[in-house]
Amino acid sequence: MGQTARVSAIAWTTAVSLAAWLWLLLCQGFFWRTDVRLPPRRDPARWPDVCVVVPARDEAAVLPLSLPSLLAQDYPGRAEVFLVDDGSTDGTGELARELAAHHGGLPLTVTSPGEPPAGWTGKLWAVRHGIRLARARGPEYLLLTDADIAHERDSLRLLVAAADTGGFDVVSQMARLRVASLWERLVVPAFVYFFAQLYPFRRIGRKGSRTTAAAGGCVLLRAGTAERARIPDSIRHAVIDDVALARAVKGTGGHIWLGLADRVDSVRPYPRLHDLWRMVSRSAYAQLRHNPLLLLGTVAGLVLVYLVPPAAVLAGAVTGSATALLLGAAAWLVMTATYVPMLRYYRQPLWLAPLLPFTAFLYLLMTVDSAVQHYRGRGAAWKGRTYARPDTVADEG
Incomplete structure (x- = not known):
């Protein structure tokens, strides 16, 4: 009974993840397309300074x-x-x-x-x-x-x-x-x-x-x-x-x-993970307005959208739940397909596309680290300077 309930919970969670991916695919401004380049233009009659x-x-x-x-x-x-x-x-x-x-x-x-x-x-x-x-x-x-x-x-x-x-x-x-x-x-x-x-x-x-x-x-x-x-x-x-x-x-x-x-x-x-980690973590928590609730929501969202599909595939294979396996595979497939255009834009091999959950996990860790560094007083540090949270800065008018 307990194992059946766990399998059912995994299947339902994976179904929500798949629904989220279908919404992202169709309703989030077609964000995954990479054809938004400079709009149509013509030379002006007079070139401005x-x-x-x-x-x-x-x-x-x-x-x-x-x-x-x-x-x-x-x-x-x-x-x-x-x-x-x-x-x-x-x-x-x-x-x-x-x-x-x-x-x-x-x-x-x-x-x-x-x-x-x-x-x-x-x-x-x-x-x-x-x-x-x-x-x-x-x-x-x-x-x-x-x-x-x-x-x-x-x-x-x-x-x-x-x-x-x-x-x-x-x-x-x-x-x-x-x-x-x-x-x-x-x-x-x-x-x-x-x-x-x-x-x-x-x-x-x-x-x-x-x-x-x-x-x-x-x-x-x-x-x-x-x-x-x-x-x-x-x-x-x-x-x-x-x-x-x-x-x-x-x-x-x-x-x-x-x-x-x-x-x-x-x-x-x-070139190194450390360099990329610093690039992301220095501003990730600022992007969340230094709000712990937004941080929790972001972590939960990353887990649901990016980590649940491969976890469901693994859990389905281990437990024999075809429902969890198929739902997880479908969500992972949609995720992978939406990432392909960006890899093509960057002229990268397409075998990197199924690894997006791993990369998303890295970003989750970078975001959490950004919050940790903020509360240690080392947030938003760049080239020898550390910037305070905006609402702690006196307004100079």
Whole structure:
């Protein structure tokens, strides 16, 4: 009797997991599709002025792979680059000047704002300084891009054309992250897959939709919109600054587009599991608004959606329950099928798709670790700085 009840409980739980996957497949904005690329565009009659703002802290290792690509932009209008050295100790600023002298191209200004005051993250303090300098040039657009992002020569031209044609206030592309090591193959495509599941790209571009997000590595922003939304001042303490920026823009009625990139790549390596663990855990609990109930709900959701199907297959095989085995296999199959397009986008072998439950388990552990580090006072740590929970920061007005 007891074993029958356990088998029945497994079967019912697995049925709920399968139902969740069918809902995700059909009702979550088709998040699993990877065909959301730059929208239709045409060249504007007059190319607007653009200023590129690059916050950089200890980026000497990746700057030679990224900065020359910005300086080499084939943009028909006026454009210039502002690299803001955020207290680097590895010679980032001097290296940027040397690269500009060697490669030429767009004008480059290297500046440093000093240490951020209380209530500011270092990146947003650097962005504020760069935007302030850029506004003196009167640009119509600002391109906010990270120091580890490499752009093809026509990247800026395509971004501006898309924004101008579609009337977007923000056009953001999720840069293609580096996938070379075994751990990068296991974790990186899943990172983008999970992000798209949380923020379906199709919904973000739809006017009136409440879903909003951006990808901080590549954000083209209208300068007038930045002023109306008080960016970055209104989001100065945000650790997940790209999503906060999108919310601030949408809060002023702005129109946002987000999709996958074809010609924008991250050159930052994450060769070890430790490197990827730090990347995820530093902001995972901030994504949950430092809320223990949201953490519990997230852990329960990850277990139900990603871990129950393979567990049910195993339990069904052991106990002889065909119902649990078939339901688990069906849920696992749907999960695997939705992951295949992302693996194709990253040009990875399809045998990685059935391993998604293992990767999801890693993300569960990273999320829990993020909460643990937060309560130990080491949450949201990045490059020597640790940021407080937003509601513990005094408002400076």
